[in-house]
Amino acid sequence: MSTIVKICGLTTADTLEAAVEAGADMVGFVFFPASPRHLDIDFADALGRQVRSRAAKVALTVDADDDLLDAIVEQLRPNWLQFHGSESPERVRSIKRIYGLPVMKAIAVAGPDDLSVLPDYAAVADRILFDARPPKDATRPGGLGAAFDWKLLDGVNLKLPFLVSGGINAGNVAEALRVTRAQGVDVSSGVETSPGEKDPDLIRDFIRAARAA
Numbered sequence: 001m002s003t004i005v006k007i008c009g010l011t012t013a014d015t016l017e018a019a020v021e022a023g024a025d026m027v028g029f030v031f032f033p034a035s036p037r038h039l040d041i042d043f044a045d046a047l048g049r050q051v052r053s054r055a056a057k058v059a060l061t062v063d064a065d066d067d068l069l070d071a072i073v074e075q076l077r078p079n080w081l082q083f084h085g086s087e088s089p090e091r092v093r094s095i096k097r098i099y100g101l102p103v104m105k106a107i108a109v110a111g112p113d114d115l116s117v118l119p120d121y122a123a124v125a126d127r128i129l130f131d132a133r134p135p136k137d138a139t140r141p142g143g144l145g146a147a148f149d150w151k152l153l154d155g156v157n158l159k160l161p162f163l164v165s166g167g168i169n170a171g172n173v174a175e176a177l178r179v180t181r182a183q184g185v186d187v188s189s190g191v192e193t194s195p196g197e198k199d200p201d202l203i204r205d206f207i208r209a210a211r212a213a
């Protein structure tokens with residue numbers, strides 16, 4: 001199976017087009033006001049239309065309430081929901097039932113203890129995304145360009161696909177995939193020139209490197 005490549009935090013038509021044309025499988029739109037990649041729903045809707053089924057649209061939220069999820073699902077019509085907060089397994093199960101959409105749950109990793117929640121989320125999610133645990137004073141729980149120790153995933157044995165993220169770029173994506181044996185990879189900061197500013201060339205380089213890995 002080919003590596004699942006997700007480019008997250010797209011905010012412009014140009015960079016979205018670069019990601020889709022270069023063959024991204026999943027394109028992520030962030031709905032979290034404190035993020036430099038936050039989108040309002042009308043603009044996300046316009047970007048979503050541009051995708052035209054060429055990639056899966058992923059709506060990333062952080063402990064979103066039902067009203068926000070209703071609005072996102074109604075307007076963007078995402079193919080996936082990504083939960084990057086402290087959504088419980090019960091909340092994941094309930095949202096899946098309400099919207100009938102697959103869910104990717106982010107698990108924040110800093111040490112081996114962080115993996116103890118895996119069985120509970122693996123029972124309800126469709127994909128798991130391993131990301132670096134943010135520092136306590138971080139203003140957002142992801143998209144920080146920080147990596148975790150990939151060797152922590154050694155021995156992880158999931159029946160569902162998982163993606164690795166956090167501090168990955170074209171230069172280290174092959175190593176990230178080799179060490180973690182992940183089915184996919186997710187990047188945001190690693191294809192940016194500054195937080196929130198994606199670069200079409202960096203996106204293309206990243207996708208090429210991920211495909212070659």
Ligand SMILES: O=C(O)c1ccccc1NCC(=O)[C@H](O)[C@H](O)COP(=O)(O)O
Pocket residue numbers: 008009030032035036037060062084129131140141142143144145146165166167168186187188189190
């Ligand atoms: O991107 C954000 O600003 C963001 C805000 C709130 C929660 C999650 C967020 N991003 C997560 C991602 O973009 C990816 O899933 C991943 O963490 C990318 O990490 P990195 O390549 O290190 O930026």
